[in-house]
Amino acid sequence: MARVELYVSADVEADGPIPGPYSMLSFGLAVCGTFDGTRFTAPDPSERTFYAELKPISGDFDPQALEVSGLDRERLLREGRDPAEAMRAAAAWVKTVADGALPVLVAYPLAYDWMWLYWYWVRFTSRSPFGHSRHLDIKTFYAARAGAMAARSTKRQMPAALLSARPHTHNALDDAVEQAELFQNLFRWGG
Incomplete structure (x- = not known):
């Protein structure tokens, strides 16, 4: 018997292109729905969320990446959460919100956010x-x-009815919630 899946939208802000040499500075998670193989249920994604800003793990960074997120690396060096503590807390949050369901991470685009979070x-x-x-x-x-085609599957080329009304702010939590709404709309969409 298949378990219910719980979909969790994720967004990451980082100070460079890859984890290790560079640092994940913040990430947001938002519950965007459950699917039992027949019925998709979509809650308000702003109701169950997780957000963390992290201490950088290296001295390397790309100044342009910081311009995108608007995060202050110097402040995060002083005030950011320890990465191990933040990742343990996020894993515990996922387990709690899943409540026995099988958690599935969703993102736009997945490759970037998954790479950082998994690493x-x-x-x-x-x-x-x-x-x-x-x-x-x-x-x-x-x-x-x-x-x-994948190259023609950008948000700019999607039907407006699929997009969230929320702005894309480059705050990881805001963007995780925005993407959750996009995922909900796509799940219900007939194509």
């Missing part, structure tokens, strides 16, 4: 609450539902 979970806690492969790429999900 940080494995590095700082030894395992991801999503295993190594329970994730869905929202961009690919749209391409498949729309019968569109």
Whole structure:
């Protein structure tokens, strides 16, 4: 018997292109729905969320990446959460909100956010609450539902009715909630 899946939208802000040499500065998670194989249920994604700002793990950073997020690395060096503590807290949050369901991470685009989160979970806690492969790429999900090429599956090319009314702010929590609404709309969309 298949378990219910719980979809969790994720967004990451980092100070460079890859984890290790660079640092994840913040991440947001938002519950965006459950699916039992027949019925999709979509709660308000702003109701169950997790957000953390982290201490940088290296001295390397790309100034342009900081311009995108608007995060202050110097402040995070002083006030950011310890990465191990933040990743343990996030894993515990996922377990709590899943409440026995199988958690699946969703993101747009998945590759970037998954790379950071998975690396940080494995590095700082030894395992991801999503295993190594329970994730869905929202961009690919749209391409498949729309019968569109991947290169033509950007938010700018999606029907406006699918998009969230929330702005894309580059705050990881805001963007996780925005993406959760996009995922909910895509799940219900006939294509």
